[in-house]
Amino acid sequence: MSQLEIEGVCKEFPLRGGKGSLTVLEDVNLSIEAGELIVLLGPSGCGKSTLLNAIAGFNPPTRGTIQHDGVAVTRPDKRRTVVFQDYALFPWMTVQKNVEFGLKAQGVPEAQRAATARSHIELVKLKGFEDRYPYEISGGMKQRAAIARALAPSPDILLMDEPFGALDAQTRVLLQEELARIVAEMRCTVIFVTHSIEEAVFLADRVIVMSAHPGRVHSIHPVALPRPRNSETRALPEFIELTQNLWEALKPTWDQASTGQD
């Protein structure tokens, strides 16, 4: 059995006024193996963030099941931590205290959690910024801190909801390379949501393309590019070809999502 089994997942949101409902996800089926880096790719409105929230346990599906190691997901759990697009760091805590949060929740003794947090801060290359508050550091650094915070409790699965969406293009590229390196080191499963095809191809073992209205799995594309992935990966002919092929295949979906026409 796979680490994460998603079976027949539907998500409906009641419409305002109580008349009917909006189907955001329809019959999503996915099996995700331990250690895989899965990218959910799709235009806005395809339900990729909704699916991620359901996997996190924030918002259970209307129908269908999500099983983590054979146990149904019903609520948030420290084995599945989340990195959010808006960082969601606690502004009243220093970087160090933010990263310690999950360890503190597990009752890890103070000295030990300080040490674990420091090693994760080092891992994301924020050494020297432990005592800064989130408002004192840049967006890219905030997201590094958020990644360290999510990794510190050693989750099985790291869920990332458009984590680099709010960053400038250069920082974004740098952080993609950092993430590839960090994940290779941590060996946890990653489910990464994005609407950037390049980002998807660069990071993924498998790209799950989703289509909108209602959100469902459109197609699945294995990415066989060699690891470690780094700046040279982007220059590979296979990388360029795969990116272009994916865009050609996806154009109709994107067009439909942006115009609302079938």
Next chain:
Amino acid sequence: MLESLLGQRGSRFVRGLLGIMLTLAIWQMLAWLDLINAVLLPSPLTVWGAIVDSLSDGSLIRHIVASMERVVVGVLLAAIVGLTLGVLLGRSSIIAEYCKPIIEALRPIPPIAWTPLAILWFGIGNAPSYFLVFIGAVFPVFISTYSAVRNIERTQINAALCLGATPAMLVRDVLIPGALPVIFPGLRIALGVGWMCVVAAELIAAQSGLGYMIQQSRLLLQTHFVVAGMIAIGVIGFAMNALMTILERKLVPWQESSRAT
């Protein structure tokens, strides 16, 4: 000319001071010229004498301490109840549905309207003052906590939950500090309202305190002590507000900076 000498802040301070001095000078002049009744409105110098007298015999300090103790007790009670209710109702919409209407019904009643009941329930002494301060201060604390908790970023709560936060940790480390930037102005207002309530309560239902002092002085027609008491009330109210502003800057530094950017 002032700016070049003292800078912008310095010159603003000096102008404010000059305004006050000028007002006092005119007031004093009118008193000297017998244009205002010295009993109905004592001159600044007479008031100053009253302040010095009541300071030197210790009575003013005694009244100030009595009033401040009542405010502190009442506001602390209000903070405990207001924070608890605010977090509870902010987190549970079912509890909120039960409690909001009764709270909204009680809220518009001015604290002073509770005075007769407060005297019947608690007699004369500290208790009715505690109660009236509590009534005045609890609603600002509750309202600010409630709306602050409801408006905390959903993703911050989710982040805490997926990191395994226990309910106690969620309240202590996320909800309260996250709500603090909104709770603090509420606490400041609560303290201000509490200060007004204590004076009002002491006018009727106490044997000490600044409110009692000005009421007693009125009965003796010692209006210079009435005005001295009023000045003490104003100065202390101002000082408490300033203290809270400093405390706010110390306790929620991230708020200050996010406002600046």
